[in-house]
């Protein structure tokens with residue numbers, strides 16, 4: 014019999030571990046045995062005529078039915094026919110039979126001998142049986158999740174290996190199905206299972222814009238992708254499991270000592286935290302009572318008891334699932350300041366801190382083991398407990414190590430990272446699993462593709478001997494950017510020996526046919542740019558070369574420079590030409606151009622718009638001749654006349670674009686030869702509750718308190734940013750940030766004085782010596798300002814963070830410009846910021862309206878006010894007789910719309926009527942703006958005609974007539990364009 018088979022691979026690894034109930038092992042137990050004959054045996058299609066039935070037993074699981082539908086669909090596509098699955102084989106033609114357990118038993122295929130997710134594919138004289146263990150309640154057509162569906166995994170394998178089907182991503186474009194006139198199966202005797210138990214990909218959208226792609230419903234794309242990538246079906250929980258124990262609800266009242274002590278004497282008992290996950294509380298590692306309670310929770314879970322037996326209000330599922338109890342503490346773990354914990358957290362030796370936490374884990378794990386409780390304690394090696402502990406670890410602990418992963422393939426720490434994985438394996442004497450971070454969270458460059466299949470492959474291949482799986486945390490802005498990363502990761506997690514070079518070559522050949530080489534070069538170029546140019550971008554610093562993300566300027570001028578973008582576009586052009594006669598390949602090239610490459614082009618356009626928009630953010634820091642004492646009093650005369658800027662809500666996390674400012678902040682600045690001076694006037698009705706922890710000078714943690722911050726840099730391209738934090742407590746921190754370096758050791762010698770007017774405001778007056786920042790010279794610098802509002806009582810407010818410019822990053826590129834003297838030319842529009850008071854209802858400085866002017870002090874862009882066009886008040890006007898005929902001007906402004914819909918076609922929506930006083934008005938923004946639009950900066954060039962003002966007084970009118978909804982207008986400027 015055996016001689017008929019071509020022997021491929023045979024693996025049998027010992028090393029069984031048994032847990033309560035289902036078998037769990039860190040190493041594969043059932044064999045990978047792939048024996049395929051060389052001769053054609055079962056003919057499924059002959060001269061274009063299909064001779065095959067697809068069968069699932071009527072009483073089979075929904076998984077088998079779903080698998081049968083998948084086989085029928087692909088065979089129909091391959092043989093150009095319409096095959097429908099049936100529940101009984103006719104016996105007259107060859108059959109593909111899915112998930113028939115009786116048949117499997119008859120042939121001695123023992124499903125219980127298979128590892129989880131493993132399957133058999135075996136041919137018999139008139140049929141081929143595909144089967145693995147399926148959960149009778151699993152419904153792959155509806156959802157993925159933690160249920161067995163091995164028959165479906167066998168089905169994908171069957172279609173890939175024997176029919177040549179490829180699942181690159183869900184949908185017609187990403188699924189390759191070869192067509193056949195004649196097709197026959199060889200003899201098959203195949204048993205397989207994954208090399209890695211844990212194969213999990215986290216696919217969540219970051220940022221705005223188009224995320225998925227056309228062709229399928231978004232929910233189906235996610236579901237089918239999860240199934241086709243054969244992600245793990247067993248949950249091995251390891252994500253802040255302590256949070257699932259609901260400790261604050263159970264113990265905060267009776268046992269405050271269970272919770273981490275804060276420096277101010279309060280406890281991390283779920284109240285008074287700054288993060289959304291603070292509500293889960295943080296533990297004290299020295300409280301024996303708490304350790305005992307958690308032990309009892311673990312024991313109960315592992316013995317299959319209900320959460321109710323332990324008094325938990327809600328289920329502990331998701332965080333814990335037998336045979337795994339997850340001991341991992343909350344994220345951003347609080348360092349308990351009690352006498353028992355503090356010395357370990359304050360220790361300068363990270364080993365001491367790690368050992369302290371690990372001894373807590375070990376105590377619980379050992380006690381479980383001593384009491385013969387089956388199962389495992391899982392935890393991550395993360396945060397301060399990432400270093401390998403010196404103490405012995407019991408073998409019922411399973412460790413997940415947090416590792417940067419593929420992003421560091423060309424970085425300086427690659428070998429160090431690898432060594433840590435190997436050392437953990439050595440310490441445990443068993444495999445671990447990894448949490449890796451190939452995500453764009455820390456490298457959010459919109460529109461830049463994070464294509465990285467080769468880095469993914471090389472990284473995980475090296476880790477293979479040490480791990481039983483990995484979590485691939487891969488949030489991104491565009492799903493398609495990473496379709497190859499996912500494909501390669503999933504293939505490698507299934508089979509460590511996968512040849513990824515061949516896999517990628519095959520991808521390009523099967524997807525793009527004649528354009529194989531162009532597309533390979535295209536994707537390899539994208540990967541090189543991401544992994545090497547973006548993520549391994551070196552800067553020279555005083556401490557030696559460091560890696561840091563390139564600025565957007567560098568991204569769009571050096572990495573995706575116009576020349577490089579032209580080269581990549583030319584590759585796509587060539588690919589289109591080469592595939593002109595191959596419709597499927599041509600459609601795929603076109604798809605990648607519109608759904609993947611277009612994001613790069615859009616990213617460039619967005620960058621250009623941002624550069625232009627940033628010019629709206631500017632202020633003046635006049636020179637002062639008087640001595641300014643930083644005492645928080647602002648009693649020097651020059652403060653009175655100094656210009657000021659305001660802050661706007663920072664749109665991030667829970668704060669939405671339409672969130673109005675709840676408090677106003679005004680910032681003034683002055684300079685002389687020696688110093689920069691800043692004054693922050695912060696409205697605060699609740700001055701009593703401002704979070705003020707007494708801290709050492711230069712403590713980074715000051716950001717957690719009620720503070721204002723200043724960011725200064727030489728220009729938008731500067732990689733050095735000076736940062737100053739000033740608490741309402743009077744505490745101060747300064748930093749000189751450079752690529753890869755926080756610059757805490759740098760000190761400017763700056764001073765700050767604070768005064769408070771209870772129930773009204775607090776003021777910070779700041780003096781910074783200029784000699785400490787030699788780069789900040791010339792006519793201007795760039796700056797940003799922020800205010801973090803942190804109150805310790807339970808008063809509810811929506812906006813915790815305010816900034817000057819709307820650009821959220823804390824880098825030089827997101828700064829506005831600070832001129833050391835009034836720049837020229839000035840805007841011809843007066844009161845363009847709408848900050849002046851409304852007088853006589855119809856006037857605001859130089860502006861006038863027919864009805865009451867609606868000033869908005871909650872929603873604005875600059876200087877704490879905008880004007881609102883809504884209801885009856887739908888127009889605002891300013892006369893501009895001073896403009897010069899023949900001259901060009903640039904008009905710019907910010908506008909925001911909410912539900913502006915047309916009621917009259919010819920004269921509705923938001924637009925500008927520029928009356929030239931000659932009977933020929935101009936309409937700079939056409940067509941009119943409608944709908945709902947977030948704050949948008951608009952620009953237009955205006956030419957002033959020679960007969961300007963010949964008939965009447967010229968004026969400019971912003972209006973939103975004959976419409977529903979509301980428009981807001983702010984920061985209107987009209988600046989002469991000097992002739993070149």
Ligand SMILES: [Zn+2]
Pocket residue numbers: 273274296297298299300349350351352353354355
């Ligand atoms: Zn403690």
